[in-house]
């Protein structure tokens with residue numbers, strides 16, 4: 001068991017050994033962690049992730065951006081639109097490349113299709129092991145000692161019942177969940193950044209670990225952050241299973257006049273940058289001890 005005793009992240013993830021539904025988990029916590037870390041090791045060669053202290057990444061969502069740009073296009077817009085209400089830090093565990101296995105898992109686990117349980121088990125392992133190993137890095141980057149609450153970005157589809165991500169990992173985590181729900185009826189035009197899109201129960205002084213499966217523009221996660229802050233949350237750290245990355249659109253420049261300007265759509269670099277950023281389970285984008293572990 002490599003969980004860190006007394007560590008709030010370890011406390012949050014400490015039940016992972018009993019993560020319900022793990023194939024072959026015969027109840028031993030050690031066996032549970034071994035299964036989880038083995039799953040992460042098996043996925044790692046096929047994943048890419050933002051390295052710590054990397055240059056050339058969006059300061060918010062960590063997608064590659066062209067030199068001279070601090071933010072990708074959506075994150076730049078969000079910073080102008082809701083200053084003071086956005087996340088303290090956003091940490092993607094991995095990139096989710098369109099058409100790749102990780103991106104496939106991220107939609108498959110929410111479906112009723114064959115393979116959904118296997119996809120869910122892979123994602124659960126990635127998230128729970130990340131929380132155990134890098135939770136403290138994220139909390140530090142967000143300016144909190146530890147989260148007081150967990151939350152999941154509500155589904156844009158307004159499906160009934162708990163969010164699939166909460167269902168997937170709820171048995172692994174021990175912190176209370178913040179109540180966060182859709183306020184606006186979900187329509188295509190309500191999916192932009194909007195501080196009124198979600199509503200949260202009062203959370204005076206709370207520190208929130210806000211979990212999301214996929215970050216595309218970040219509008220949903222940042223809208224959820226805004227709702228949490230308006231409910232009184234002091235700090236919000238967003239942890240994302242997959243920061244969506246797609247190949248560049250040949251017609252992008254035609255859709256975005258002035259696209260060469262900083263902060264424009266062309267400020268976003270492409271999937272071509274990812275091979276240089278392999279997923280390393282020992283590191284995260286905000287790793288507290290970058291440079292150790294021989295990396």
Ligand SMILES: [Zn+2]
Nearest residue numbers: 058061072075
């Ligand atoms: Zn960004």
Ligand SMILES: [Zn+2]
Nearest residue numbers: 134137284287
């Ligand atoms: Zn870390």
